[in-house]
Amino acid sequence: MLLSSLFFPRTCPFCGRYISDRQIREEHIEWLCVDCWRHLPRTEQDYLRENSTETTLTDGIVSRQHAMHLERAWAYLHYEKGHPIQQVIHRMKYSDQPELGYWLARQAVLDTKHEEFFDGIDVIVPMPLHPKRMRERGYNQAEYIARGLSEITGIPMDTTHVMRIRNTPKQALQDGEGRRTNVAEAFAVSHPEQMYRKHILVVDDLITTGETVKSCLHAMKRFRGARFSVFALCKAR
Numbered sequence: 001m002l003l004s005s006l007f008f009p010r011t012c013p014f015c016g017r018y019i020s021d022r023q024i025r026e027e028h029i030e031w032l033c034v035d036c037w038r039h040l041p042r043t044e045q046d047y048l049r050e051n052s053t054e055t056t057l058t059d060g061i062v063s064r065q066h067a068m069h070l071e072r073a074w075a076y077l078h079y080e081k082g083h084p085i086q087q088v089i090h091r092m093k094y095s096d097q098p099e100l101g102y103w104l105a106r107q108a109v110l111d112t113k114h115e116e117f118f119d120g121i122d123v124i125v126p127m128p129l130h131p132k133r134m135r136e137r138g139y140n141q142a143e144y145i146a147r148g149l150s151e152i153t154g155i156p157m158d159t160t161h162v163m164r165i166r167n168t169p170k171q172a173l174q175d176g177e178g179r180r181t182n183v184a185e186a187f188a189v190s191h192p193e194q195m196y197r198k199h200i201l202v203v204d205d206l207i208t209t210g211e212t213v214k215s216c217l218h219a220m221k222r223f224r225g226a227r228f229s230v231f232a233l234c235k236a237r
């Protein structure tokens with residue numbers, strides 16, 4: 001943990017304002033200032049079928065036509081480069097504040113008026129990190145998000161059946177074609193029989209092209225008869 005986070009008060013990732021103890025105590029809004037909380041760029045995709053997250057994920061290699069049954073997908077927030085939302089992802093991934101993801105995921109569930117999104121889901125599976133990346137970072141931010149969802153919905157989280165077997169270069173450095181080849185065969189599953197016919201919610205922090213999630217879903221095809229839904233904290237426009 002960074003020493004600075006122990007000695008300096010918490011600031012809002014959007015506007016940089018200090019977050020007062022009073023706000024945390026009275027409003028229970030711990031990680032953003034109240035203004036930015038109200039104006040979060042929510043997608044409201046939890047209401048929308050055929051929303052942009054869903055179409056991104058069903059486009060191409062892993063589609064309904066390829067026997068991959070994607071039930072539904074929801075990204076809580078819009079992501080744009082240059083927008084302060086970038087700070088949220090950055091703090092979660094690189095500034096040792098994965099709790100921000102945990103908190104936002106809980107808020108997403110408390111926020112939605114469409115709890116049916118979670119109906120029938122048996123297990124929540126965060127996108128795994130490669131063990132080497134995990135050692136470098138010390139945590140998997142997707143796991144924090146998944147834990148937030150799991151605690152509010154009561155749906156168990158599983159981190160033992162899917163793993164990342166190839167440590168691919170950072171997605172940010174790749175163009176579209178590069179990303180596709182980059183993440184192919186990056187995932188593997190274990191004990192697929194234990195996931196037989198389950199409805200699995202795959203969880204990630206940010207969906208851009210969707211190639212990483214699609215590659216993971218592709219590996220999970222070995223879970224025979226399973227159905228899949230996806231939750232992401234953010235989706236790039």
Ligand SMILES: [Zn+2]
Binds near residue numbers: 034
């Ligand atoms: Zn703010």
